Amino acid sequence: MIYDYTITTGTGAQLNLADYKGKVIMVVNTATGCGFTPQYAPIEQMYRDYHEQGLEILDIPCNQFGGQAPGSDDEIHEFCIMHFNTTFPQMKKADVNGANELPLYTYLKSQKGFEGFGEHPYKALLEKMFSEADPEWNLKPDIKWNFTKFIIDREGNVVARFEPTADMAEVEACVKALL
Numbered sequence: 001m002i003y004d005y006t007i008t009t010g011t012g013a014q015l016n017l018a019d020y021k022g023k024v025i026m027v028v029n030t031a032t033g034c035g036f037t038p039q040y041a042p043i044e045q046m047y048r049d050y051h052e053q054g055l056e057i058l059d060i061p062c063n064q065f066g067g068q069a070p071g072s073d074d075e076i077h078e079f080c081i082m083h084f085n086t087t088f089p090q091m092k093k094a095d096v097n098g099a100n101e102l103p104l105y106t107y108l109k110s111q112k113g114f115e116g117f118g119e120h121p122y123k124a125l126l127e128k129m130f131s132e133a134d135p136e137w138n139l140k141p142d143i144k145w146n147f148t149k150f151i152i153d154r155e156g157n158v159v160a161r162f163e164p165t166a167d168m169a170e171v172e173a174c175v176k177a178l179l
Contacts, residue, residue, distance in 0.1 A: 002156045005104045007058070008092040010073040015091070017104075020056050022154050024178045026171075027058045027108060029096045031068035031146040032079045035122065039147050040084035042168040046175060047088040053179045054154065057088040062096050065145050069093060096143040105143065108150045112161035113141035120165035153178050 002025070003018040017025075026046075031037060047057050061076045063069040069076060073092055080086040096105040116138070117123045130137040130144065137144075147164035151174050159178070162171050 002104075002107070002152050002158065005107065007060070007094075007102065007104055010077050010090040010092055012092070015089075021156065023054045023056045024050075024154055024175060025056045025058060025152040026175065027060065027104070027150045027152070029060050029062040029105075029143060029146060029148055031062060031065065032071060032076055033068040034065070034146040036145070036147040036164040037068075039164070039168060040080060040086060042172070044084055044086050044088065046172055047086075050175060050179055051088075055175060055179065059086075059088060059090045060096070060102070061090065061093040062143075062146065063093060064095055064097060064143075068146060096148075108158055108161075109141040109143070111158035112150060114138060114144060114163070115161070117144075117163050117165040118167075122165055126165070151175060151178070 003021055005017045006014050007017070009015050026043070028043065030040070043057060047055060061069045061073070071079065073090070076093065077090050080090065095101045117126055126145065145164050149162040149171055150158055151160040151162070151171070153159045160174050
């Protein structure tokens, strides 16, 4: 269960996810230099609109996709405040795939695997790039790119996974329905 995990905040403190029992949680791997980086704005707006109703956001910067989060935890945090006026907490930069992935991501991917990119202008580009690297890429639950979002309900169940190509209005509708 999600509440069995602890992660490290950007300031080095340990955050026990059991502290979020009864909350709706969005876990998102982010990057400061990605084509999807502007998603910080609607994520921040959702946090401002729904935090009082029980939404928590776990922003986990990740540098595994095109080296698009190269800065230190402090530099990433400063970027987000300066460019997107973020107020939700950021976690320590971490891997979401591979031998050093956060155990939290191992769990999330086991609950909700990859189901496709849907309709998006980047869909063909992403599919071509991944197919060239691994013909079976779409059969694996791995995180494919920055800004993949997992939504956890108030009981700790992983109820949805949104790829970075998902319409943010769909993500918001999912969150709102759980609050």
